[in-house]
Amino acid sequence: MTRLATIVILLSLVLGGCGAKQAPAPTIAPPPANAIALLPEDDGSVGRIAVSNQAGAVTLEAPNTITLVAAIDVAPAAPAQVDPAEITRRFGTALDAMPAAQAEFVLYFDLGDDRLTAQSQALVSSIMEAVAQRQSTDVSISGHTDTTGTMSSNYQLALRRAERVAEILVAQGLAATSLSVESHGEGNPLVRTADGVEEPRNRRVEVTVR
Amino acid sequence: MLKLGAMRAIIGLSRGLALGLLMLACLSGSAQDAFVGSVKISTGQPQVIRGSEAIPATPGMRLQLKDSLRTGPESRIGVILRDGTRISLGPDSELALETFLFEPGKGEFGLLLKLFRGVAAFISGKIVELSPDSATVDTPVGIIGLRGTKFAVALGAR
Numbered sequence: 001m002t003r004l005a006t007i008v009i010l011l012s013l014v015l016g017g018c019g020a021k022q023a024p025a026p027t028i029a030p031p032p033a034n035a036i037a038l039l040p041e042d043d044g045s046v047g048r049i050a051v052s053n054q055a056g057a058v059t060l061e062a063p064n065t066i067t068l069v070a071a072i073d074v075a076p077a078a079p080a081q082v083d084p085a086e087i088t089r090r091f092g093t094a095l096d097a098m099p100a101a102q103a104e105f106v107l108y109f110d111l112g113d114d115r116l117t118a119q120s121q122a123l124v125s126s127i128m129e130a131v132a133q134r135q136s137t138d139v140s141i142s143g144h145t146d147t148t149g150t151m152s153s154n155y156q157l158a159l160r161r162a163e164r165v166a167e168i169l170v171a172q173g174l175a176a177t178s179l180s181v182e183s184h185g186e187g188n189p190l191v192r193t194a195d196g197v198e199e200p201r202n203r204r205v206e207v208t209v210r
Numbered sequence: 211m212l213k214l215g216a217m218r219a220i221i222g223l224s225r226g227l228a229l230g231l232l233m234l235a236c237l238s239g240s241a242q243d244a245f246v247g248s249v250k251i252s253t254g255q256p257q258v259i260r261g262s263e264a265i266p267a268t269p270g271m272r273l274q275l276k277d278s279l280r281t282g283p284e285s286r287i288g289v290i291l292r293d294g295t296r297i298s299l300g301p302d303s304e305l306a307l308e309t310f311l312f313e314p315g316k317g318e319f320g321l322l323l324k325l326f327r328g329v330a331a332f333i334s335g336k337i338v339e340l341s342p343d344s345a346t347v348d349t350p351v352g353i354i355g356l357r358g359t360k361f362a363v364a365l366g367a368r
Contacts, residue, residue: 034351039331039360047334047358053351060361069351076352091362093300094331097286099250101333102294137270138248138292184315210248210290 035090037066037082051076066090103130105207106190107165108200112149112157114164128172130209137178138210141165145186146202147195152185159183165205246310247273247291251298254285259304278306281328294335295321295345303328308348312337321345321356331362 038060040046046063056075058067064087065079088095105127107120131139143162145154162181170176189202249258249271256267259278265271267279267287279287281303288298293312299305304326311320319341323332325348338345338358345356349363 033366034349035364036349036354037362039362041333041360045359047338047356047360049357049361050355051352052355053353072351087362090364091300091329091331093286094298094303094329094362094364097251097253097288097298097300098331098333099288099290099296099298101296102290102335134250135269136248137272138290140292188315208294210292210294 034069034071035066036060036069036076037064037087037091038062039064039087100134103127103134103209105130105209107205107207109161109203109205111198111200111203114157114160116164116168124168124172127169127207127209128174131169131174131178134209136209137175139169139174139178139180140206140208140210141169141179141181142188142206143181143183144188144190144202144204144206146189146199147186147193147197149186151187155183155185158185161203161205165207169207244274245272245292246275246277246307247289247295249273249287249289251286251288253287254282254301256281256285256287256299273307275307275310278304280304291321291335293321293337295337296333296335297323298331300329303330305330311344314340317341319344322348324348325363325365326350327365329362329364331360332356333360334358 036051038046038049040063048059048061050057050059051067051069053069053076054073058076058079060067060079062081064082064084066082067079068077105123107123108117109115110117141162143158145158149157162183166179166181169179189199190204191199191201193199193202249267249269252267252269257264257280258267258271258273259280260274273289279289279299281287281299281301283301286298286300288296290296291310297305306324308324309320309322311318314336319337321337321344332347334345334356338356342357347354347356347363349365354363
């Protein structure tokens with residue numbers, strides 16, 4: 001009698017188990033998808049991004065914070081701090097392919113002239129190094145003057161300065177096709193002054209190597 | 211067949227026209243408007259999609275407005291735009307350069323990037339520095355407004 005009862009109980013347990021197996025398996029939550037992270041720059045500085053969609057918006061302001069967004073009609077999740085390993089796991093393949101930052105140089109000129117100061121002459125080799133390191137095909141040269149002289153003569157002077165720098169760089173082996181040259185005349189001073197003011201810091205050519 | 215022939219003729223014609231326009235643009239010195247950046251890092255075989263063409267993305271290649279960057283399962287790409295913005299894509303990713311407006315002299319700025327799929331990292335440049343409200347990355351799950359500087363996006367499970 002007790003043996004029969006045991007068998008019945010066991011049988012019902014097994015059958016019950018089978019029954020449970022046939023029921024739909026509990027859905028396994030998919031791994032968190034669609035992640036957006038704010039990261040610190042190499043110098044440690046951090047910016048800010050706003051993530052928004054049909055259902056809501058969040059702002060990321062702290063380094064290594066992440067928001068998960070399930071879909072366009074689901075609000076972005078509250079920002080959460082993650083460790084660097086998590087950042088690498090999610091975004092490492094893209095982060096590894098990040099190019100070097102552009103390099104910026106400022107060259108100075110003698111008053112009213114298109115001759116580089118001796119100090120700036122020495123920067124030319126640094127520019128060529130930056131070009132070589134980046135295998136750059138995009139070098140911008142912009143010429144600037146101070147506010148002595150007329151606006152139109154300053155436009156011409158700034159252009160001459162920029163072209164002079166372009167000549168120097170081409171002579172050093174930079175492909176002319178990689179260069180773009182422009183004049184800002186007296187319109188984009190480094191230091192704001194009244195009209196007709198001699199200001200050595202504004203007599204310059206900016207070179208950007210990308 | 212006739213239709214196909216006609217279409218090819220039209221495509222041929224429009225290519226010729228495009229080339230002519232490009233040459234004209236070069237002559238008038240405004241071709242730089244279309245030049246928005248260059249490829250810096252290329253591993254595997256990433257591509258630049260330009261119109262209906264898929265061009266192998268090699269370092270130094272110049273990018274134009276409306277170009278898309280595309281990577282396959284084994285490839286990655288890193289580019290720099292003319293304002294210094296840097297973008298890199300991991301495998302199986304696609305991003306379009308929709309809007310690029312960088313005219314500091316005129317105070318005109320704009321940047322719109324569309325990430326369709328995959329994983330991408332961004333470091334903003336002068337556009338965001340000079341005009342913080344004019345840069346956006348569009349994704350299938352929402353838009354990202356940039357105030358700088360470095361951030362990353364991964365679409366799909368990873």
